[in-house]
Amino acid sequence: MRLCVPVPCFFNDREFVKALETIGSLGYDAAETYVWKHLDLDEVGAAVKSTGVELLSMCTTEFRMTSPEHRDLWLAGLKESCAAAKKMGVSKLITQVGNDTGEERQYQHDSIVAALKAAKPILDDSGVTIMIEPLNLYVDHPGYYLWSAVEGFDIVREVDHPLVKVVYDIYHQQIMEGNIIPNVTNNLDCIAHLHSAGHPGRHELQFGESDYNVIFKAIDKAGYKGACGLEYSPTMDRIESLKIAKELYGK
Secondary structure, eight states, X not given: OEXXXXXXXXXXXXXXXXXHHHHHXXXXXXXXXXXXXXXOHHHHHHXXXXXXXXXXXXXXXXOOOSSGGGHHHHHHHHHHHHHHHHHHTOOEEEEOOOBOOSSOHHHHHHHHHHHHHHTHXXXXXXXXXXXXXXXXXXXXXXXXXXXXXXXXXXXXXXXXXXXXXXXXXHHHHHHHTOOHXXXXXXXXXXXXXXXXXXXXXTBOGGGSSSOHHHHHHHHHHTTOOSEEEEOOOOSSOHHHHHHHHHHHHOO
């Protein structure tokens, strides 16, 4: 499994290209980011080639999928984000689905499915994968709609398109559903990317209640070929933290 460094978690105070250079110098070959609008797309695309650090994923500009009235805005944001992704060599986009609107959950579920089905021409044209993200309600995202990865898998199967997947965040799902290894290994067809952090605290993986060595070994054995983002807030020097993460989990 490739380990992936989210730039905002570790180098939010550093110019983006310099951050990619630092990530490469630490022996990582993959990074990701969230907001892309402030980036010089040509400059980042060139840095990806020169550093050998692939920019695996970033976020769309619009997250409101639970209400049909915002669908056109979400689709426009997706189209714009796909074009930016292509310029930088990014193969995956993360989209949150938006907050619970108070409507019946089936209504909101169906709205998400409809938005993703409407996105098929954009995805086919760009070749970029869109990933919906289940998040926890108890610590970080109160009011968010999609807290269940299991529902996320159901949505992906309803949409039934090879470029529509889930980003499975082990930290969020440890809080909400647990059952991490079976939920990942039995649904690899729906998962395009992983995120990780130690719980509680969202810090280094080795400081939480989950044994990531066991988790990663099981996921690798199941045939997962993607990457896992180290989406945590370091408690130690950030360079040292990334060095230790690579030593512990980058085998």
